[in-house]
Amino acid sequence: MNTKLSELAVEDSGDFKLEEFLPFQLAATTSRVSRMFAKRFAEELGLSIPEWRVLAVVGRFGTASPSMVSEWAAMDKVKVSRAAATLVARGLLKQTQDPSDGRARLLRLTRKGTGVHHAAVPLARELEENLASGLSRGDWGTLQRVLLRMSAHVESITGGVDGDEPEE
Amino acid sequence: MNTKLSELAVEDSGDFKLEEFLPFQLAATTSRVSRMFAKRFAEELGLSIPEWRVLAVVGRFGTASPSMVSEWAAMDKVKVSRAAATLVARGLLKQTQDPSDGRARLLRLTRKGTGVHHAAVPLARELEENLASGLSRGDWGTLQRVLLRMSAHVESITGGVDGDEPEE
């Protein structure tokens, strides 16, 4: 049971419990939650998570460029591009040229897209409600607050640009 | 501004703010944290996250079967199998037959593997400490508690087997 002083840091390696390791818990919990959300969105609306995110941002702003979506949905531009392409192919989004900048595109909901968006938001709220129902009001608020703080903290440590919530 | 009563649930779709949506925050935060961890483990020890998890479980128990690893590390068996294979190839793990069950294998750290494990645990603790330093003690505890509870809650909703923390 006793270890020499000089070996303290090394000898307790065996005590390491992955399941009490917070980054692991975070990943495991997120994985379960994401899976549940992905399943419901796919089943009920035929949307992947990236597609739903794009839809949510475009729906919120009415019109949005892929780079806006990238910013607000914390998705890299490749993901946005792909998700937007499938949504356009399915007739939920219309993509046009931005008249004021030849490089940029504008994304806008079609009537069909608006319909899906109107169905997606309540579903999202319902699922979030589901999640919240297992927690006290206070815990929920703390969780929200802590996640934001942790995100910012990590970003500051790693130096801003980290990849999934990238640039601009 | 006013909407008919019957449209309340529908008409507020435009108000939906993705960045306040908890499942989204959870995913975004986890993504940043994972990225940071993956980077450090890769740079300093040449380990991917799945490999580190396998190492952690085997290191903790001394000897572990892939299915034990799957259970404790919340990884599906394919991931375990692959991670274990690379660790064996790199000489960090030894895989042998379980004498008491011809189907099962036993994973054990080699001397080299023990060395890496002894380096990995402090690195993990350091990174976790980094993360914790942005939060109050109380928030940290709440986060830990809430994640566990939420995990269990989701699992109970989706009915146990959900895929990444699968079987047995």
Next chain:
DNA sequence: CGCGACTGGTCCCTGTTGAAACTAACGATT
């Protein structure tokens, strides 16, 4: 106005992922 530096977006290439199929072995039941 023409040239270089930069930005928005897409495409290509490679590595990773998980679902499902497969192999081998166990154990219960006949």
Next chain:
DNA sequence: AATCGTTAGTTTCAACAGGGACCAGTCGCG
């Protein structure tokens, strides 16, 4: 001891993700 259903682990295959190269197109500066 032959068979059926089940479990441990690996392999295969198709989808997916992200980094980087790659076009436009824009902006600034001489």
